[in-house]
Amino acid sequence: MAKACFGMIVSLDGFINDGAGKLDKLYESFEPNEEINEVMAKTGAVVMGRRTYDMTDDSDAYADDYEFQVPIFVLTHHPPAKHPKENDDLSITFVTEGIETAVRKARAAAGEKDVVILGADIGQQALRANLVDELQIAIAPLLLGTGxxxxxxxxxxxxHLEKIRTMESRRQVEIHYKVIKPS
Incomplete structure (x- = not known):
């Protein structure tokens, strides 16, 4: 069964964007390598919130060049009027019924592969609902101070967490933790 992984790049002081809401400073240290590509290849679906989805200027760009070419489930109160472009691998489903429904649909679409949960608010909702199996945190080498x-x-x-994997590149560290489910 697919495991649900909440993962993001975060500054050393715990921010996922700067005070202006931009991510580019965090991604300056991102260097894909064989280990990271292997983790990405195990992704079968993505769950994200509407704010994360709207971060691109052109929603049709997901079908053209998004790093995860898999089904995407966007948790939102208000789906857009125009449905974005899709392709043979990437579909976009807007889910209005809550985080449990979004993760359930993503797990079904992912099959045996993993579900990646993106976005601080969505990730926190999934943690509160006890839906996260693993945290995947890449630590960027900077302090943002705000965001x-x-x-x-x-x-x-x-x-409670249990460290299961650490990946290191020249510029950043990525740590994977198993979420210990309450008994």
């Missing part, structure tokens, strides 16, 4: 925190609204939760 959106990856784990801003989990103050009333205690989540």
């Amino acid at each position: 959106t925190r990856m784990f801003e609204h989990l103050e009333d939760m205690e989540i």
Whole structure:
């Protein structure tokens, strides 16, 4: 069965974007390598929130050059009026019924491959609903000081983790943790 992985690049001080909402400073240190490509190849579907989906200026660009050419499930209250372009590998489904439905649909689409959950708010919703099996955190070598925190609204939760993998490139470290489910 597909495992659900909440993963993002984060600054050392815990931000997933800068104060202006931009990601480019974080991605300056991203260097794909064989290990990272292997993890990406195991992805069968993506769940993201509407803010993450809207970060591109052209939603049709997902079909043309998005790094994950798999089914995408966008959790939103308001689907766009115009459906974006799709291709043989990438479809986009707007889900309005909540995080549980989005992850369930993504798991079904992924088959034996993994589901990647993107976006701080969506990831936190999935953690609160006990839907995350693994955290995949790439740590960029910078301190932003401000922006959106990856784990801003989990103050009333205690989540136990077990380190299962560490990947290192010349410029950043990526750590994978298994989420220990409450008994």
